[in-house]
Amino acid sequence: MADEGLRRTFPDPETDDTSWAPVEVPGHWRSTSEFADTDGPLLYRRRFEAPRPTEGRRSWLTLDGLFYQGDVWLDGSYLGPTEGYFFPHTFDITEQLRDRSEHLLAVEVTCSRPSDRTAKRNLTGVFQHWDCLDPDWNPGGIWRPVHLTETGGVRINRLRVLCPEATPERARLDITAELDAAAPGPVELRTTVGIANEHAFEQRLSAGTNQVSWRVTVEQPLLWWPHALGAQYLYDVVVEVVPLDGATSDRRLLRTGLRQVRMKRWIATVNGERLFLKGSNQGPTRMALAEATPAELERDVVLAKEAGLDLLRIHGHITRPELYDAADRQGLLLWQDLPLQWGYARAVRKQAVRQAREAVDLLGHHPSLALWCGHNEPLPMDVEPGQADLPSPARFLAMQQLPSFNKSLLDGSIKRTLEKSDPTRPVVPHSGVLPHPGEVGTDTHLYFGWYHGEERDFPAFCARVPRMARFVTEFGAQAVPHSDDFMDADHWPDLDWDRLGHTHALQKSVFDRRVPPADHPSFEAWRTATQQYQAQLIRHHVETLRRLKYRPSGGFCQFVFADGHPAVTWSVLDHERVAKAGYDALAAACAPVIITADRPAAAYRPGEPLVLDVHAVSDLRAPVEQCLVTATLRWPGGHHQWWWDGDIPADACVRVGTMQAVVPDAVGPMAVELTLEAHGIKASASYESSIAPAQT
Secondary structure, eight states: OOOHHHHHHTTSTTSOOTTSOOOOSSSOGGGSGGGTTOOOOEEEEEEEEOOOOOTTOEEEEEESOEESEEEEEETTEEEEEEEOSSSOEEEEOHHHHHHOSEEEEEEEEEOOOOSOTTSBOSOOGGGTSOTTSOTTOOOOEEOSOEEEEEEOSEEEEEEEEEEEEEOSSEEEEEEEEEEEESSOEEEEEEEEETTTEEEEEEEEEOSEEEEEEEEEEEESOOOBOOTTTSOBOOEEEEEEEEETTSSOOEEEEEEEOOOOEEEETTEEEETTEEEOEEEEEEOOSSSSGGGOOHHHHHHHHHHHHHTTOSEEEETTSOOOHHHHHHHHHHTOEEEEEOSOBSOBOGGGHHHHHHHHHHHHHHHTTOTTEEEEEOOBSOSOOOOOTTOOOOOOHHHHHHHHHSOOIIIIIIHHHHHHHHHHHOTTSOEESOBSOOOBTTBOOOOEEOOBTTTBSOGGGHHHHHHHOGGGGSEEEEOOOOOOOSOOGGGOGGGTTSOOHHHHHHHHOOOHHHHHHHSOGGGOSSHHHHHHHHHHHHHHHHHHHHHHHHHTBTTTBOEEEESOSBOSSSOOSSOSBOTTOOBOHHHHHHHHHTSSEEEEEOOOOSOBOTTOEEEEEEEEEEOOSSOEEEEEEEEEEEETTEEEEEEEEEEEOTTEEEEEEEEEEEOOSOOEEEEEEEEEEETTEEEEEEEEEEEOOOOO
């Protein structure tokens, strides 16, 4: 832990550190018992040996990730500051390594807690302000590896690889390299794509930083596709810088896929093929992200794919490289947020623009990355886990409609930077901004059945305001997980509701309206009821949006996919990746072919008319031919059936027919049952209702 005296002396190799506590690197300092409650700053020291560089060679120190700011010294000499948690920071240490073979690396790491959460200064996104993580957590630390590398006189500082064009006939890669040259002179830049595509040219460099851009064309490429559309072919891109009179000075390898993504009116195409995007929001795989294993990061991608999803929104953060690599292999598209969530101070604008460019350099080669988003909900809200006190409707509307620094200036700058840095992908300036005069709006966050309204209100709302259904990226309800040791269920019903709210995100005031704990005799019964409620809401929201496929909806992202720590959230997978009922409901609603009907009212009276449209939705790329659809209306003592047959066009939603009946005079439960059968395809659905006694 830093104090003023120690901060002045700790870079000195002579300072005695024998009594210092060991801290895991990579890691977060709060995972060490001695620092489990501190917000830092923390001082790190590491002694190491390194060979002296030979003549003409250069040595580099790279810190792959510091949360959030750092000051770096080597052998008592200051190398420089760092800011930004998700990208590497590199320093030239050639002169220091020439002087001696034994060295001391000293780093001061700062991750200050925001004093005003409506005007934050750290661009750490959900890690320091989210209602799904413990607000007392601090992600500070050297959370990614630290390593030494050696090059010749020219180093590739940055390498950006983008794919603006990809067809079966030809694909194009636009490559930009930042080269650090120790001395002026000519070099040859060699590029290899796969095993048969080579490109080379000469370039004269000046001493210092040089930026060079070039284009490589691949004839008759094997295209990368999302898993719903095709195979995931990947190419190794190797870039070498070679002085004309010497050996290779530096070499970089990136793996990419050749594909192009477009979005118009919130409808996405990949390689020219339209795709309705079924997605979910993904927070950090673990709150202590450094401690997530590569297998855990890949598991989240696989579980999303197994649920029938096409898209994960990496919500309010940039995660570990292993998840992006897994998405490339699995064919899962990613909506990538920058780490901005709610309100920020004016002072962050320059840093946010810089970090937007860093994000493109770091991630631009991944074919899975389909879309950039600058900022989630750019409103100055001080949201606390467990609290559901949203701004009043008037204040919320004012924050949405009136110009503000975050929404108008900050996000405008980020959007322009992303579009300039990466013209190959769609860019959304912010998420969750409603349409209003002067602003067409973006995607929408609609919490019918949780924060407002009833979950049954959602279809009528979409019909009244179709623009709000173009792309809904947040909806859902909280549900209690099966992995519930943190809840002390043995104390039911006298749980520590305040602790569960503050530390574990449970919104008791909303549960009291939606699934009241007081209505259930046991914790297990209440947990089951919360999961059933969540599953029902997810299912019917997804069915509604799929019925609106391309007219106007381009897709959705349910909120949220999996938890990063023990919590009661909107997730369908808990922190141990045990599925809630909502996961199965999401997977069923996202099946390639579904049969669905207008949802019947909760209750009818005898003699009332019942009119329900039946729709079939197919995401398959070929027509579903010779379908037989059966609809059955059941009530106590009777039933009625309808049959239809025909074809479902490829990638379409069709109205199959209409169920019309007069509600019979039979008090009790009533149900609508649907089946769809075709060659190799079966789908079914059911809806519950009831018949109430006739009014007298």
